[in-house]
Amino acid sequence: xxxxxxxxxxxxxxxxxxxxxxxxxxxxxxxMVELNFDRKRPETLLDLSAVTELNQWSEAGDSIVLxxxxxxxxxxxxxxxxxPGLAMASRTVGSLQIRxxxxxxGNLGSASPAxxxxxxxxxxxxxxxxxxxxxxRSIDIHEYFIAPKKSALDxxxxxxxITIPKARGGQQYSKIGTRNAMVIAVCSFGLxxxxxxxxxxxxxxxxxxxxxxxxxxxxxxxxxLDWEKGAALAPELLAEFGALVSAASxxxxxxxxxxxYRRHTLSVIAARSLKWxxxxxxxxxxx
Amino acid sequence: MRLTCTxxxxxxxxxxxxxxxxxxYVLRERMGLPGAKNACEQGECGSCSVHIDGVLVCxxxxxxxxxxGAQIQTVEGLAGATELHPVQQAYLDAGAVQCGxxxxxxxxxxxxxxxxxxDPTDNEIREALAGNLCRCTGYAKILDxxxxxxxxxxxxxxx
Ligand SMILES: Cc1cc2nc3c(=O)[nH]c(=O)nc-3n(C[C@H](O)[C@H](O)[C@H](O)COP(=O)(O)OP(=O)(O)OC[C@H]3O[C@@H](n4cnc5c(N)ncnc54)[C@H](O)[C@@H]3O)c2cc1C
Ligand code: FES
Ligand code: FES
Numbered sequence: 001x002x003x004x005x006x007x008x009x010x011x012x013x014x015x016x017x018x019x020x021x022x023x024x025x026x027x028x029x030x031x032m033v034e035l036n037f038d039r040k041r042p043e044t045l046l047d048l049s050a051v052t053e054l055n056q057w058s059e060a061g062d063s064i065v066l067x068x069x070x071x072x073x074x075x076x077x078x079x080x081x082x083x084p085g086l087a088m089a090s091r092t093v094g095s096l097q098i099r100x101x102x103x104x105x106g107n108l109g110s111a112s113p114a115x116x117x118x119x120x121x122x123x124x125x126x127x128x129x130x131x132x133x134x135x136x137r138s139i140d141i142h143e144y145f146i147a148p149k150k151s152a153l154d155x156x157x158x159x160x161x162i163t164i165p166k167a168r169g170g171q172q173y174s175k176i177g178t179r180n181a182m183v184i185a186v187c188s189f190g191l192x193x194x195x196x197x198x199x200x201x202x203x204x205x206x207x208x209x210x211x212x213x214x215x216x217x218x219x220x221x222x223x224x225l226d227w228e229k230g231a232a233l234a235p236e237l238l239a240e241f242g243a244l245v246s247a248a249s250x251x252x253x254x255x256x257x258x259x260x261y262r263r264h265t266l267s268v269i270a271a272r273s274l275k276w277x278x279x280x281x282x283x284x285x286x287x
Numbered sequence: 288m289r290l291t292c293t294x295x296x297x298x299x300x301x302x303x304x305x306x307x308x309x310x311x312y313v314l315r316e317r318m319g320l321p322g323a324k325n326a327c328e329q330g331e332c333g334s335c336s337v338h339i340d341g342v343l344v345c346x347x348x349x350x351x352x353x354x355x356g357a358q359i360q361t362v363e364g365l366a367g368a369t370e371l372h373p374v375q376q377a378y379l380d381a382g383a384v385q386c387g388x389x390x391x392x393x394x395x396x397x398x399x400x401x402x403x404x405x406d407p408t409d410n411e412i413r414e415a416l417a418g419n420l421c422r423c424t425g426y427a428k429i430l431d432x433x434x435x436x437x438x439x440x441x442x443x444x445x446x
Contacts, residue, residue, distance in 0.1 A: 003288060003306030003352040025350060029330055032348040035307045036328040045306055047353050095418020096396070097345045098330055181417030182331065 002044040009053040009131075012158060015046055017133040020155040022046040026054070026069050027101035029094070030110045054105065054160065062166055065129075068105025068159040075104070083164055085171030085192050086120040092175045095182055105159045108144065111151040111210075118145070118211035119190030119203030120173055127163040132156040138163070145210035169193035169284050170277030174269040175205075176257075186257040187266055189245065191273040193281050198227050202270075207249035207262045214270075217244035221274060230282050233275055242271035292354050294318065295364030304351050311335045311346035313354075314361060322362035322391045326420075333419030334392040336399075337361045343399040345418075362391040365398065373443070374398050377436035378429075385423035393419045397433050405441055407433070 004022070006012040016022060022044035025031040034040040048054055054069035057079065064082050066075070072090035076099070080087035086104075093099050093116050107117040108128060121141045128139045130153060144152050153159065171192045177183030188205035200221040202214040221241050225233070251262035288304045290313065301317050309328070314320045314337070324334035328347045335346040338360040365372035371379070374397045384390050393416065400407060400415040407415065412433050421429060 001305065001307050003350075005352060005355060025353070028348050028350055028353065032309060032350060033329045035350070036309060036347060041307075045350065045352070047350065049353055094330065095333065096399075096415055097333055097336060097343055097418045098348075100342050101344050101348060179417075181414070 001042065003047065004044065005047040005050050007050045007052065009051055009160070012046065012048060012051050013131060013133050016158050017156045019044045019046065024048055024109060024158065026106045026109075027071065027103055029098050029102040030106055048105075048158070057161075059166075060163070062168075063163050064166060066104060066162045066164060068108075068161055069103050071101060071103045072099035082166045083120075083124075083171075084167050085123055085173050085190055086117060086164065088171070088173035089116045089120040089175075089188075089190060092116055092173070092181075092185075092188075104162055108151065108159055108162070109153070111145055111149050113145075113148055113208060113210055114184045114188075114206040115211070116173075116175065116185065116188060116205065119188050119205045120171075120192075121162065121164065121190075122203030122211055122213050123171070123190040123192040123201040124164050124167075125192075125201055126165075128159060129161045129163060130154075130157045131160050132158065136160070142213060148209050165194075167192070167284075168197075169195040170280035172273035172277045174273055176262075176265045176269065184256065187249070187251065187262040187269075189266060189269045189273055191270070191277050193225075193277050195227070195281055195284050198222060198225075200225070200274075202245060202248075204245065204249050204266065206256075207251040207266060209250065212248060212250065214245040214248035217241055217248060217270070220244055225278065230278070230285060233278055238271040238275055239267075241274050242267035245270035288352065290351055290355060292356060293358045294320070295359070295361060306350065306352045308351050309347050310337070310339075310349040310351055310354055310359070313351050314346060314359075320361055320363050323395075324388055324391060326388065330418075331420070332389070332392070333396060333416075334389050336392040336395040336419065338395065338399065343396060362395050365394065372398070373439050374401065374432075374436045377439060378432045381428050381432035381435050383424060383428040383432035389419060389421040389423075393421065393429060397436060400433070401437055401440055406437055 023042035054067045075090045104117045107115040126141045175188040176186040185206040187207040190203035192201040204212040246267040251259040326332045326334040
């Protein structure tokens with residue numbers, strides 16, 4: 001097995017182009033499990049963890065450009081104000097040891113329907129910036145997930161960063177599991193309210209072949225919220241929002257839960273998320 | 288492949304490494320440092336916890352080649368010449384050790400916690416140690432040990 005450890009992005013892209021079958025490794029929290037259990041024996045391992053450009057974040061106007069390798073722990077401590085939904089999702093990932101290594105680039109690389117970053121990225125309408133020696137392109141997160149564990153990434157491409165709009169309203173992330181740590185979501189839900197555009201974004205995890213968006217629920221909420229004054233939400237409105245989110249899911253029965261349980265819990269966590277996020281949206285009103 | 292890194296303050300050069308092997312394998316099988324335990328090899332149990340450049344990680348989930356030039360601190364580096372580290376002593380005194388398999392990982396994770404937060408609440412202790420499994424003690428004595436270590440470190444001003 002060959003092992004490459006480039007320190008610059010240019011070198012990383014050249015290596016990936018020369019070895020399109022090379023397996024990228026960043027935090028290693030998905031890749032090493034596969035290697036330890038002999039599920040994968042790539043000929044080449046391309047270690048991205050020393051590439052400076054991937055391990056930093058910056059502000060660009062109304063957005064944060066999050067390097068693919070910035071860890072969940074850093075997102076929690078450094079970006080919770082700008083990206084509250086993603087920071088909440090980050091906090092639910094594995095354990096401290098996992099959050100200290102894993103990041104959003106690896107989550108997107110694995111493209112599991114259960115990945116915790118995905119609902120938060122869908123809800124905020126993030127963009128995945130990828131690059132190869134052929135050039136760079138930006139993929140709308142809503143077009144990124146193709147099938148279970150399959151993404152729009154080409155073999156010679158590397159995920160460079162994710163552009164995520166800074167919060168302009170309340171955000172939430174909820175996850176159903178048997179423990180408060182170390183669980184793959186039974187199902188999960190991310191929500192982002194944008195006071196400026198008067199839009200509501202959603203993301204559903206672990207309840208379909210890919211992470212999903214609840215388009216009708218988004219439209220329903222946007223047209224029923226009292227954007228001017230922020231009046232409290234009626235229980236019927238919350239219940240209808242929950243029902244629409246649940247209806248947008250496409251869950252199956254598996255070892256972690258039944259489809260019926262997923263549909264039920266989604267309607268509950270979606271309604272609660274809207275209530276909580278709408279309340280915290282008031283903090284954005286005065287500014 | 289040749290790997291050069293610093294382990295517990297000492298520069299090490301290790302030859303003939305297979306790049307896909309884990310840091311845990313390097314420590315245990317190539318360097319004779321069996322403190323970090325191999326229990327699950329999938330990040331679930333925390334018994335292989337070590338610090339890389341001051342960051343708490345599972346050694347089983349780090350590829351050997353990724354620690355080139357890094358500073359690694361294992362449980363073996365905690366005790367002084369004659370005295371245990373206060374966290375190790377607290378685990379002994381509180382009776383937080385039964386079979387002991389989880390203990391090195393828990394001690395490393397506790398040191399990490401108390402370095403950042405000298406007076407953690409019970410919830411903060413639980414969250415910080417959520418990645419370390421113990422199948423013997425039921426965790427009550429482990430929480431006792433962390434509180435004891437925190438109190439002692441506070442007194443000596445070491446935290
Ligand atoms: C014990 C444990 C608990 C976990 N709990 C959770 C959880 O609660 N929620 C959750 O979502 N996940 C969880 N995971 C999975 C994993 O931690 C996440 O998917 C994490 O985001 C992966 O990031 P990483 O940097 O470690 O990825 P790696 O393992 O380094 O890579 C993952 C995949 O992405 C590819 N890749 C990495 N970086 C790039 C890049 N820049 N460009 C292109 N491809 C790239 C790799 O080739 C690989 O296919 C858990 C894993 C373990 C071991
Ligand atoms: S052996 Fe590394 S976490 Fe279990
Ligand atoms: S003391 Fe036996 S596993 Fe913890």
